[in-house]
Amino acid sequence: MTELRWGILGAAKFAREHMAPAIHAARQSRLAMLATSDPAKAAAFTAMDSGLRVVDSYDAVLSDPEIDAVYIPLPNSMHVQWTRRALEAGKHVLCEKPIAMRADEIDALIDLRDRTGLVAAEAYMIVHHPQWAQVRTWVQDGAIGALRRVNATFTYDNSADPGNIRNALGTGGGSLPDIGVYTLGCARFVTGQEAERVLFADIRREEGVEVRAEAMVQFDGFTLTSFTSMRMLRYQSVTFQGTTGVIEVPVPFNPMGYGDAEVRLMRKAGPVEVFRYPGVNQYVQQVEAFGAAVRGEADYPCPLEFSRGTQTLMDMIWAAEG
Missing domain, CATH: 3.40.50.720 (NAD(P)-binding Rossmann-like Domain)
Structure with a gap:
């Protein structure tokens, strides 16, 4: 083909x-x-x-x-x-x-x-973007020491659009299904780990639809704080904090739309390392990776097993709702 x-x-x-x-x-x-x-x-x-x-x-x-x-x-x-x-x-x-x-x-x-x-x-397009491959390399190679905390935030406001399918129960709406896959999945992709337990979950609803979700999740050696909302100013950011350094991803999910893709590595000594990725389209890269998998040229970077792991964590958060 x-x-x-x-x-x-x-x-x-x-x-x-x-x-x-x-x-x-x-x-x-x-x-x-x-x-x-x-x-x-x-x-x-x-x-x-x-x-x-x-x-x-x-x-x-x-x-x-x-x-x-x-x-x-x-x-x-x-x-x-x-x-x-x-x-x-x-x-x-x-x-x-x-x-x-x-x-x-x-x-x-x-x-x-x-x-x-x-x-x-x-x-799940973000795994095809080179900024996430760089973050994974830094974390897994110990560039920030032992990872202790991940903070992931993704918010936007669609309150003025009540007919949006994300604002309806019947169509599977809610901020967690829509954007929680990013805040939860990015930590799993970078570390290769699965969650041990949900320490805290605060879910806010309007007419039965989850419009804001904050959760703290325990992994082996680090905690993830995930915050998503469909009722707040448009904002996104992910930070990985280790014992000897910090990685910042200021435009983690929507580069070329929300802002320019770059990752920053800060350590005790030496200058801040900054990698920038102007013009990289993660959707094009996703389509090309899919085609390569279909032709048998490479394994697909985000198999259904990975998606199941993120959904499992989301299910754990629903179950921990107070």
Whole structure:
């Protein structure tokens, strides 16, 4: 296979602004089909490529023999169902996060992936960005001594948009499902560790929907403090503090949108080390990594087992809610 032919299930804003352009820009990938019944939403996609085929049902994408892989940007509550159906239809699948609402739902997807031999993954894009590879190298090589604390914050305010699917229970809304995967998953990715227990969880809700979540989690040798909110000023930051140094990631999750990607290493002696990554598009890199996995050129950096670990930690936080 020289070119991976993609279909997208639904004309979501995120697909329009980030993933469709990334598929267009990625090497050996082509956006070939979009499923939407709304011509107005389709227009923005066809403007990128006049040859894009638009169909009015998701099943039309899954049944088309010219589509190799599908990207799923549907509401959270629909991710497991359509990932399963796509795999059963013989398509490789890249599904938006969270790929499931509970960790045990991912087990069946792992089994189906293994039975079909297809690539199925959650679109956890940050692991494809070189700033996170650098942070992981620093931490695991002992550049800051023994890691003692991780502080991860991700907030934004969508209170003026009550119709947003993130503000609805039925579509799997909440700040933890939407952005907690980043604050929780980044610590797991960098350290390679799994959480031991949740020490503290403070969940705030509006009409049943979790809109703010703060949790302190014990790992082996360090604690993670995760804070997410959909009711606060747009802000993101991650800090790794060790016995002999500190790593700062000022734009950890949305470089090129929130700010410029860079990582800083501060130690007892010597100047601050700063690595910058101008122009790196993590969505393009994600699509290219997925294509490499499909072609058998490399293992995918974020398998479903990793996603299950993050969802397990999220489930632990829900269970610890006071």
